[in-house]
Amino acid sequence: ALEPELLLLEPDRQNLDKAVGYPGRIVEAALEMLVQPSKIVHNALEDVREPLLVTAVTPNQRARSRHRELGVILNPTIEEAWSTVTPPDYTGLPPRKAAFRFTGLQALEGSSVQFRVRSNRPLGSGTLTTHFGEGDAQRLKLRPAPDGEPNEAIATFTATDSGRVVFDLRDVGGRAAETEPASSITVTRDLAPQVSFLSPMEDSFVVAEFAFDVVVQSSDDYGLRKVRLFTGINGEYDDPVEIEFEGVGERRHKLSEAISLLALAANPGDIVTFYAEAIDNCPDPNVSRTKM
16 A cells, blocks of 8 residues: 655644546545644555556645655566466377466376466566475476567476476566465376286186186276286296287277187196286386286
8 A cells, every 4th residue: 555645734624635636637535634643644545556646635625735646566466377287198198278276286297287377567587496306496487488478478397296386477677476376286107007807717617628718807097008918837838918009009908818728738737827917008117917
């Protein structure tokens, strides 16, 4: 609030009319002026958003102060903000853009995270400070894009660990915002795939002359790369039956293979064992295996 103090010409009066106007016009505003023992009166002008011309007058208009010009300096503030999370290419997921409320953000490890903020002022070069894990804080440039709006600034980083981000906004004159908004960032990990046998059941009995189906079910949160079925006799395993997926890969798959004990050359008393493994499409692949 602005508090201009003017000499009281008629100190016995408890109230003055204050005429507050913009250049070229006057807006009447009746405000109580408080009288101090030093014969100084004052009041507060609140929510000032534009330059003002202020004059104090007595109710009978016989006394008038000189004009007081009040200039306005605007601090930059964030009026709107957006986040764009672009998952890693191997997921095949599209970018996710949404309004950002500074209440937290979630992103898969390796995602590109971009913040874009819109201010009430043309912006200069601010900073986005990231605090991730136990490492030192990183300071990124938060400034308008060369082909963007002058009152919008962007900053981009790769999500590697959970932590928090702090926004330091600066206008073209270097004036800082009164507050530094902050938000938490939660980084999720690519989980290992799940794999299990649907058939046969554990410790099953089969007839040597008949083929039976071995069915493997597998799934992954972002996509499978390979599913393998291993068959062994008395602990010795041949090359596996392998299914490999191109591109992003399926998220769920069921592998079914007909097995004949005669084709395996299994003899009475031999122990036939199976196990399966699933590998996901993460650049640093996760592998899961079943029990034998």
